[in-house]
Amino acid sequence: MAEAFDVVVVGAGPAGSAAALVAARGGLRVCLLERGPFPGSKNMYGGVTYGRVLDDLVPRWWDEAPVQRWVTRRSTMIATGSQSVTVEVQSEAWGAPPYNGATMFRSEFDQWLAGKAEAAGAVLVTGTTATGLRRDGLGRVTGIETDRPDGAVEAKLVIACDGVNSFLAKEAGLYANFSSEHFTLGAKEVLHLGKEEVDRRFGLVDRQGLDIEIVGLTQGIPGGAFLYTNLESVSVGVVVSVEALGRSGVRPEELIAGVKRHPSVAPYLRGADLMEYSAHVIPEGGFDTMPKLATDGLLVAGDAGAFCLAAGVFLEGVNFAIGSGRAAGETAVAAVAAGDTSTLGLAAYEQSMARSFVLADHKKMRRAPEIILSERMQLQYPGLLCDVAEQLFTVTNPTPKPGLLRLLRRGRRRHGIPLAGLVKDGYVGWRTFG
């Protein structure tokens, strides 16, 4: 039987919609499958969308994308239970075209991007769950099974953008070194304040936004926390290792409550009402934990391929989803035209991503996850930094100022950080981020 579609894309998140958009524009017959009642209904995230990857896909996307606020102030906060040190970057340029980062609601953004794919000719089918792969006698992927009656969809190529749990990539055997250690749980509260109150409390005007990423407030469970502004609300939450969370005895909503209670956070949130609580798993293992990205008749993109950069100061996912989805769409167009969707015919997928940020950033920062989630980075360094900063600015007259080096030495001893460890972390950190 001849296929009705050249490509079936599973999942209408940012990766799937980008893949479908590019493939449809390339003249392919594209089915874009979504298990939720609408694109984005199954999706949440911990914050910021970086839109540079959209510039040539949707020219002047910023005029139409459903943005909450443009991030014009980006903070990194290092905290202990009672202290914090914050570095904030403010840029006027980030608040004007072409912008940098934006806060969004995924239900709105994902619907918007899926609409772009539809406008390009992709057929969006919602409310339909892919239940498995179809394969021929040689094991090549030839389509998918769905939970609709007679719901099989045959295609020359399947692009699995079915999210962090990607049962399709697992079924295809692409996750050889799958481990639960590579995943974090994000849990978030969206709290309503009203636009005026958000503007007033955070010192913002118009569509300006603030994003604060926080290390040290997850009660020793490896991870981080965040607080950022939407138009009329704020989002506050945590991202923590699922395994460590399970062992900790502390529940996710208790971790969020701990962040909200911190003296550097609490004043922003007083009296705010919960609009929506949400949670999602995140693939944070980085480059070395990625699955095989292609096999005969199948490509993997977005969270399904672990395209999510969780590298401390950099926290990006949607842009990597779009970047990988786009590369998958381009590969699909060329492979279908060449009549070869075998592993070999799909080799351009990984090659093109290796040349762009999509894989290059991941490869460069492959050691970031282990550094960021190490006990030193989670507990000892925040304590050291906060103590040194606090003592530096605590005036101890009539005792003379101790000097920075002495403070560092004292802090290192107090927090049990060997000099060798500090030097090693500094070296690895420089190799990773420098």
Added chain:
Amino acid sequence: MSGGAEPRRPVVPDLAFEDRMATVEFRVAEKAHIVVDSDICRSCTTKACVTACPANLFVPTADGGVLFNYEQCFECGTCYLVCNSEGALTWEYPLGGHGVVMRSS
């Protein structure tokens, strides 16, 4: 000075858990998409799912097992990731169009 490693000190949230979950829309399917075999759970010593599930759907029972309710599930996958008892959890996505619907996240 109280800086440095903070002991784990659970903070009681300012909202009852059922009020928290009432902010989320669920289009509940007739069939459970996750099934828990409580007999297997009885031999589990960690019960990490009870701690980690963000929707708090796993409730330890008096006989050492686990009671599970699928209706308010985020479909996140945390439970099967932390589960260390082979076969205790059968996990799939809900029927298309059903389950959690997030709107402001």
